[in-house]
Amino acid sequence: MRLSGKIFMDGTFWLAEIPMLDVMTQGHTKKEAYEMVVDLLKSLHGNHELHIELYKKIGGEFEIGFSSLKELIPLLLRRKREMSGLSLSQVAQRLGSSSRNAYARYEQGQSVPSVEKLNELLHALSPDTDIVLSESKVA
Numbered sequence: 420m421r422l423s424g425k426i427f428m429d430g431t432f433w434l435a436e437i438p439m440l441d442v443m444t445q446g447h448t449k450k451e452a453y454e455m456v457v458d459l460l461k462s463l464h465g466n467h468e469l470h471i472e473l474y475k476k477i478g479g480e481f482e483i484g485f486s487s488l489k490e491l492i493p494l495l496l497r498r499k500r501e502m503s504g505l506s507l508s509q510v511a512q513r514l515g516s517s518s519r520n521a522y523a524r525y526e527q528g529q530s531v532p533s534v535e536k537l538n539e540l541l542h543a544l545s546p547d548t549d550i551v552l553s554e555s556k557v558a
Contacts, residue, residue: 420491421474421482421555426452437483440498456483464494474555482555492537493528499544500526513543 424437426449433452436443437460444459446452453473460483461467472484485491500510507519507526514522524530525540532540541550 420488421484422491422495423553424456424481424483426479426481435481440495441502442498453481456481460494463498464490466490476555489528489531492531493526496526496540496544499541503544505544510540510543513546514539 422437422439424435426433426435428434429445432445432447433449434443434445435452435456437456440460440463442459442463444452444455446455453475457471457473460471461469469490470486474482474484476482500507505513507523510522511517511519516522522540525532525536538550541548
């Protein structure tokens, strides 16, 4: 599973963004911007030893691959919760639970949700957003 992003020139800088995580970084060169994307994701994840693959595509698009879902899903859930401005308790309430610990286990990477559960979690975090899955050829 990968996250998609875009890279483009803006003035004298190359900007790289990953819309699903609502993050952007920049570099003086395209190469530097790509390096900054990887560094940004390692910092957000809190693990600078994390293995992240960057797949460059045509037309300013790229994809970021994590070594496992156990590394990607916690980052995705935490960023979506932060973007929504929700506390762990508020997410638990949206899921119909009185305990924030059930949800927190997914965000901390202690549990990996099924596809159905991940959809439920993402809908609780961002009810007005649909997640679109797409297929990509391995470069």
